[in-house]
Amino acid sequence: MQRALINFFLDEARDAGYLEIQPPLVVNEGSGFGTGQLPDKEGQMYHVTEDNLYLIPTAEVPVTNFVPRCDFGCQTTACEKTRLTVHASVAKPDRMEKMFVDSNRLHQFDKVEVVQVAHPEKSYDILDQMVAHVESLVTKLGPSLSHPPALWWRHEFLPAALTYDFEVFSAAQEKWLEVSSVSNFESFQANRLKTSFP
Template identity: 50%
Template sequence: MLQVNFLRENRERVLEGLQKRNFKQLELIDEAIAVDDQRKRSQFELDQNLTEMNKISKEIGLLMRDGKKDEAESAKAKTSEFKEKSQNLQQNLKDAEARLLEILYLIPNIPYEKVKAGSTAEDNEIIYQSHDVKGLGEGAIPHWELAKKYNLIDFELGVKIAGAGFPVYLGKGARLQRALVQYFLDTNVEAGYMEVNPPQVVNEASGYGTGQLPDKEGQMYFINEDNLYLIPTAEVPVTNIYRDVIVDEKELPIKNTAFSQCYRREAGSYGAHVRGLNRLHQFEKVEIVRIEKPENSYAALEGMVEHVKSILMDLQLPFRILRLCGGDTGFAAAMTYDFEVWSAAQEMWLEVSSVSNFETFQANRLKCRYKSEGKTQLVHTLNGSAMALPRIMAALLENNQTAEGIKLPAKIAEYARFDLIN
């Protein structure tokens, strides 16, 4: 969430940044400033009113002491008027604060200076590609057919148990999933990330803290009786560890990694691009989260990009890295890099990771700060997938199919304890 003082002091910069995103509600900026002005006026009048009321209350005591009962009663009548006015002003203040928060929740983050304007994924910048890519040629089959052929994943059984988008992994398919999770976690820990095992559900405050609410409320599964949400990513509970916390400067940077199930409705997703593992309602993912000093956050972002890149190199998958344009950057992010792997049988790119810097946007909502030289200020938060499982699994199956079976990369074979699926 952007701070209203930032909107006020950097109005033109904010409007320019939001135009990069193709944000259509630019009038919210001036409305937020106007509501904040109203809030300040109500606070000023309330303070004045309370000061005057306290002054009269002291006078009543003196008048009563001096036996001036009539004057004391007259002063009491004035006090009642001031009390009523204070109640009205307090309500006005409360309404203005609520409206201001409501507006600020609707305004996305401002893109970083390197982020280019753009409307769709077609405007994203390709900054790295590992291989020239092509299809596997005649006889290559997509991962959902490979999964059935080798009895790795049963999509129909998932439909029977839960519905579409909830696959059941079997035999070597389940073992391969477990091997990937363990490899990702071990690699992250070796890179200095502390492993965390967070809750798989979060409360409303946590959803607002990282920006999932109210922006993505329709995509989250809600447990009505308990007022809890199933997590869409481990980013949410892990980052909320630091909600309402003043971090010791000596503890920075903070680096966490976590494995979790992820739950997303993905409402309205249809067509060939959602077949098989391409888009699911439940999937597994390993996340990395960093809490940084503002001056270090973009160097940290580049470090996270290199880390995810090294993982994909180990997996020996063709991949590319994109810097997202303003229109394709997520609501809370200032800058995002997407990683896509090549699906050889489908002949299309599949996103497997997003690595983002949120600057102070989440920290302001979370009230996550650190103290340096006696001054308290907001941290920068970052997170990324390292990695999301379904599309990695799809690409591994499709890119490694041979006449003998599916040959796993050496690093994953070491974890899975088998190198061939046949």
């Protein structure tokens, strides 16, 4: 069942124009900082102290760091057509999940993620497209979809400007469970990664 779901999500992502990639499972400190995971989420990330590397909490961290960048403070150009999806059977995020009291997540789990790098003027149109994509996936699988609540995060340690959470009702647990989220980071990660459009 798990492999069938992974294949379904990857096939749907490919049909929607995403490119499947296999990201690394560990990242350096700079990659965590660039995406806003550090210095905020050390308590949720496993740290390999000997090499000062972190196990990925989400494939978004290495995927976003694939965008061309320069480590010397100069501006580089990102491709407007960059659209990436992650091979979930390889991208196994690891999280301590200390902040989740009643969570169904495990420390390690499979996850299919789609990531887009977009021009700032188009970012909210792209967000709407990604929300529609995720909604179509949940609808195709059959469970009832609650209206995705919008979470406005305007905090220096929470980099997403707008997040939509998707919940489905679990008959087995008799409660609504979050199954996906789609976020717009506006310029937060681009600024940290020193990436810009021409």
